[in-house]
Amino acid sequence: MNTIEKIVILIRQGENSAVEFKSYQVRPESVAREMVAFANSLGGVIL
Numbered sequence: 001m002n003t004i005e006k007i008v009i010l011i012r013q014g015e016n017s018a019v020e021f022k023s024y025q026v027r028p029e030s031v032a033r034e035m036v037a038f039a040n041s042l043g044g045v046i047l
Contacts, residue, residue: 010047017041017044018043018044019044020034021046022034022046022047031046034046
């Protein structure tokens with residue numbers, strides 16, 4: 001399975017405790033907050 005297929009699967013599954021969607025206009029503080037949350041848990045993916 002290639003990277004694009006993996007991303008499509010994540011998108012289809014939707015947001016959950018390990019996946020967070022962000023728009024292209026996201027504020028840096030919002031991304032930083034999600035990164036810290038994932039670092040303090042089992043990890044995750046920000047799309």
